[in-house]
Amino acid sequence: MTHTPAISRLFEPARLGHLRLPNRLVMAPLTRNRADADGVPQPMMATYYAQRASAGLIIAEAATPNAVGQTYPNIPAIHHQRHVAGWRHVTEAVRAAGGQMFLQLQHGGRVGHPDNSGLLPVAPSPVPLPETIHTPTGRQDAVVPREMTLDDIRSTVADFAAAARNALDAGFAGVEVHAANGHLLHQFMARGTNHRTDGYGGSVGGRIRFAVEVAQAVAEAIGPERVGLRISPGNTVNGIDEGDTEDLYPALIEALADTGLAYLHLVFADPDQALFHEIRRSWPGTLIANPALGWGSPLPADGGKLAGERLLAAGADLISLGRAFLANPDLVERLRIGAPLNPVRDAHMMYVGGETGYTDYPVLASVLRHRGETPESETPSDVVSAPAPMPTPAPAPAPAPAGP
Numbered sequence: 001m002t003h004t005p006a007i008s009r010l011f012e013p014a015r016l017g018h019l020r021l022p023n024r025l026v027m028a029p030l031t032r033n034r035a036d037a038d039g040v041p042q043p044m045m046a047t048y049y050a051q052r053a054s055a056g057l058i059i060a061e062a063a064t065p066n067a068v069g070q071t072y073p074n075i076p077a078i079h080h081q082r083h084v085a086g087w088r089h090v091t092e093a094v095r096a097a098g099g100q101m102f103l104q105l106q107h108g109g110r111v112g113h114p115d116n117s118g119l120l121p122v123a124p125s126p127v128p129l130p131e132t133i134h135t136p137t138g139r140q141d142a143v144v145p146r147e148m149t150l151d152d153i154r155s156t157v158a159d160f161a162a163a164a165r166n167a168l169d170a171g172f173a174g175v176e177v178h179a180a181n182g183h184l185l186h187q188f189m190a191r192g193t194n195h196r197t198d199g200y201g202g203s204v205g206g207r208i209r210f211a212v213e214v215a216q217a218v219a220e221a222i223g224p225e226r227v228g229l230r231i232s233p234g235n236t237v238n239g240i241d242e243g244d245t246e247d248l249y250p251a252l253i254e255a256l257a258d259t260g261l262a263y264l265h266l267v268f269a270d271p272d273q274a275l276f277h278e279i280r281r282s283w284p285g286t287l288i289a290n291p292a293l294g295w296g297s298p299l300p301a302d303g304g305k306l307a308g309e310r311l312l313a314a315g316a317d318l319i320s321l322g323r324a325f326l327a328n329p330d331l332v333e334r335l336r337i338g339a340p341l342n343p344v345r346d347a348h349m350m351y352v353g354g355e356t357g358y359t360d361y362p363v364l365a366s367v368l369r370h371r372g373e374t375p376e377s378e379t380p381s382d383v384v385s386a387p388a389p390m391p392t393p394a395p396a397p398a399p400a401p402a403g404p
Contacts, residue, residue: 009312010319011336014056016286017225017262019100019173022217023058024312025332026288026320029059029104029230031075033351034358039064039077041086046093047359051329052068053099056318059089059176059228059265062106062183065163066156069184070117073136074353078103078163084170091171102228103167104176104220105160109184110145110193111238121145122152124210126196130239134351153200156184160214161221174226177215179252180267182238185211187366189248192241204244208252215256216362224260228288232267233275243378246275253282261285263318268292271314280315289316299323299344305335326350330363339364 014021049058051339063078064070073086076365077083087103092102110120110128115135122145127144148156181186188210194201200209211229211346231252234245242248253264255262260287269276269289280287290309293300295384300307303324311319325331334341342361344350349357 010308023056024318025056026318027052027055027058027325028290028320028322029061030322030326031061033074035074035076040082041076041090044355044359046090049090050093050097052325053094053097054332058099058101060101060103062104062178065105066159067117068119068122070110071108072134073116078166084166087170100173102174102176103172104178106178107184109187111183122148127193157213157217161217164218164222168222176228176230177218178230179211180230180232182240190240191243204247204251209380212255219259225262227261228263228265230265257284269311271310283347286317288318288320290320303341327361334364
């Protein structure tokens with residue numbers, strides 16, 4: 001009597017709002033610095049994302065909702081029609097390859113520099129980033145950001161809503177509001193970066209207010225079923241010190257639980273931690289969990305599959321993976337059949353321009369054919385073909401700042 005092993009839940013179909021996902025694997029947003037100097041997506045980005053279209057969902061890399069929100073050089077944006085046009089080529093290529101995409105919206109706040117955006121960064125309080133920041137001329141000391149006024153806050157909320165509408169115009173199925181990893185919304189939530197004494201500071205309720213208002217405004221602009229929110233409780237990246245993590249996130253979730261958002265995306269999710277289970281109990285909708293694989297540590301041989309399965313068993317609905325998708329365009333198929341993974345190459349290739357370390361990672365079928373072996377299957381992820389090249393946008397003057 002033969003025994004057929006159970007299929008991992010990672011490869012089961014799922015629903016996400018209005019979307020039907022072919023599997024539960026999500027490509028996490030990964031900053032890759034391949035846009036042009038004005039934030040317009042470039043042709044190679046269409047190729048890159050189309051190669052990874054077998055993911056149940058792709059969350060495209062962080063795009064800025066206004067000019068002052070730019071973090072680093074060559075970060076994509078979504079606040080001008082030329083950005084919309086550039087992203088539209090990307091979403092068309094992904095749809096043609098059978099995939100579907102959300103776009104992450106990220107305002108860097110104090111994680112920025114005048115040499116990157118042409119503007120003085122803004123933040124909840126004038127507390128500088130405690131480390132250097134990458135610029136076109138190399139790493140420089142961070143500058144003291146300008147404290148946002150109430151008008152700045154209102155206009156930034158409006159910029160997020162406008163960026164969400166732009167994302168839908170560009171062909172995305174929805175957007176993810178980035179409230180994690182030390183960027184602007186996270187800066188408002190953390191005591192170490194928010195020293196305000198008005199209604200956007202002080203108590204937990206004041207510090208979560210900006211994030212709640214952004215999420216609500218984006219939901220009103222495009223429909224809550226098209227909006228996700230990303231959080232990273234306890235994460236200290238970019239000099240963040242939350243101070244009261246155990247109180248902060250239950251309050252944030254309670255404030256947003258009835259809004260009908262498509263999902264909550266939990267970074268560094270750990271099923272052995274009590275906060276994970278509290279978040280799962282409190283959040284009524286879809287929970288995307290990103291395993292705590294560790295930044296800077298080697299990628300596990302299974303790419304995070306085992307960690308993802310543990311998170312599904314603990315109550316997560318979908319699993320997001322980052323570096324594993326970066327190095328393996330056909331990650332879903334490799335994990336499904338237990339094939340070895342491509343290792344991530346030199347980390348600096350993540351953040352430099354060009355196709356090397358970006359679109360040139362081999363798919364399994366091509367490797368096997370090169371060896372004279374027959375692939376087990378020929379799925380779309382095995383036989384990816386690059387989309388027809390799109391024209392390179394003509395140089396344009398730098399966009400006028402939108403908002404503060």
